Amino acid sequence: MERVLSKEVEKYEGKDILLQGRIQNIRKLGGVSFIILEDRAGSIQTVSNKDTDAKPGDIVEIEGLVKKDERAKGGYEIKISEIKVIAPCDIELPYDLSKKELDLQLAKLLDKRVLTVRHPKIKAIFKLYDVLLKAYEIVMREEGFTEIKTPKLLGSLTEGGANFFKVKYFDKEAYLAQSPQFYKQIMVGAFERVFEIGPVFRAEPHFTTRHLNEYISLDAEMGFINSDEDVRKELNIILKKIFEIMKKDGKESLEYFGIKLDDVPENIPTIKLSDAKKIIKEKYGYEVSKDTDIDPEGEKSICQYAKEKYNSDFIFVTHYPWKDRPFYTMPADTKQDESLGFDLLYKKMEIVTGSQRIHTYDKLIENMELKKVDPKGMEYYLETFKSGMPPHGGWAIGSERLIQLILNLASVKEASLFPRDVKRLMP
């Protein structure tokens, strides 16, 4: 018999079918067992009059008759004629598959990831993640971007040289890419608009709920802009479309977490960082330290401001200090005071970093000198700017952090299947 998926049963009313999947729950009621079976398409109620050895977590095969039943979820129930355990679950699961919550501490949740990914709540997170990836793929192409894949093994240190992981590469030393920055800029020279979905590696010794040492960055770079505003406008369009897709295709996941996903505003409010700092101080009585551009507490306050004043979950903060941004960031003025670098904050923290980039060779060299960046190993990158580059800019979205914030997860690690932090390299 050919396997039938749980969502297809209505086509087989009154017929015998074969189902396969994992048992999510068994309830016994007066000699009758109600068995919830999960497969990749969803779940279905099956019912047996005979006793069974099968238990939650087991992989089983069920033969049975499809009957209409208004009381069952989905409107159909399977009357089991035979149930066979294909692969038993021989260890005790650290959670109850039939419960909505796992009730596990973060460390345990991640230590037992191999098992916890099977719980409906965790599956809901990564189903939404799948939709985010799909949405980025679709929307970026609609907007004229070409997908590229660039190397993660680099021959030279770039972007200042801090927080890199070193790799032994045959008889040489290599470094893991912190971002596809140089490559995506180079590719603007060929395709104007490019995007990349790929891992980035950050050797930052952080222990926070918002950092990962390896994560998936949704990158983009676009040419022929007139200003940094053009970059933000395009990002606004793209995010709006992505959220529409997530709302639709991620419905079940969002409902699991009780999230009503708000639309992205037509025009996300925009504020200069210097003004933001003033507002944070005057309105919320918090002073961001002078040594930093903004801190988590400041981000929270400015997000609160965006919500109160513009009813927006999003706010662009622009004109970050030139000194705090990488050398390729376009300065906003001749005094090298502010830059055309911006962040996009969502709900309570930064989810996107972007900027207009320097596109002329002379200015790039000037900025590298001012920032004391050694051009050694960057000759290929610099050649790009000697050979005709349009004004351009781009962004990087932290994909796990976006999912974290959409679903209000306590830690970004919950939005990474197998997260990496200073102490965690397994599973």
Add this chain to the structure above:
Amino acid sequence: MERVLSKEVEKYEGKDILLQGRIQNIRKLGGVSFIILEDRAGSIQTVSNKDTDAKPGDIVEIEGLVKKDERAKGGYEIKISEIKVIAPCDIELPYDLSKKELDLQLAKLLDKRVLTVRHPKIKAIFKLYDVLLKAYEIVMREEGFTEIKTPKLLGSLTEGGANFFKVKYFDKEAYLAQSPQFYKQIMVGAFERVFEIGPVFRAEPHFTTRHLNEYISLDAEMGFINSDEDVRKELNIILKKIFEIMKKDGKESLEYFGIKLDDVPENIPTIKLSDAKKIIKEKYGYEVSKDTDIDPEGEKSICQYAKEKYNSDFIFVTHYPWKDRPFYTMPADTKQDESLGFDLLYKKMEIVTGSQRIHTYDKLIENMELKKVDPKGMEYYLETFKSGMPPHGGWAIGSERLIQLILNLASVKEASLFPRDVKRLMP
């Protein structure tokens, strides 16, 4: 004035428009300059009666009148009123932008990648690559697969322990993933069918036209199979759909290379490796060495056989020796002689490796012992099999190699934007 893209000009017939892009070619004919302008949407002929300083490679802005002209490619021509160089190309390009071929040795082509990616021929390769990524994304979801992203930094050596790159990870040692094998199997336990598009890293000291030390693998893993044949059948369906999309959306790239892309057969021919070796010897007079499963010369012969006998560019070769396959491969028999591992060959070489995997704990341990694989560091992976895993299998497609073979490129490195080999870590 708002920018108009080259493919949109027909909407503006008789109107003045603004174009932006790179000059691909200038022909002067009796005081008139014909300037081919390239932008992300395509190219368009513009014409000027005045002399201009602009030259091929420059990034320019052109204002002009849209006129119908049957002689121009696309049917329209722009009569230039003003041309402005936004960013000049100040170095000599190592090729002629207006010629169909670049005429460069591979080393030069790659050393100057920053510039060569701008040539129409190289752009055609990576436009097709973009279509391949899009097609895999679309088709895998159509077939019920969930997209996953798994870590590239590993805490322990897996799959036997050879050819790994080592990473200094804070105070520990880490390794770069050779494949997402363990993780995709684990995820079958949650989603049944999963796929991943991501980099893999191979510390193989090869200097060949078919190997890269970092490449993008198109991975998949599927549960609830009845046999290894089910895996091949699904792969066959997927490849057929992907080729249909490539044929349509990759039309321009295929035409550039003069490729007529054949359909993937409904049923790709399948042959056991032992039979293949006999045929190679009897029909083509070549004997594959006893020490190897198959070699490049053998692959070529068996592909020739598939073409001659079945008129197929594809052939599945099955039942690879158990000793040549990783420990998680399902043995074909109790003597551990053959395995349920297979390759898919295309045109002249292997593009996919796949197999049915072992899905029970006891058999996995037995095979690890026979292969002398140390289970240390694999406890999390092994736990998966104690807790109920359906029969499953999967594959990995080398994306660059597939593009190489479709376009008949001499080296796989031509199909990687910034390839990595033993000596090449830059650009």
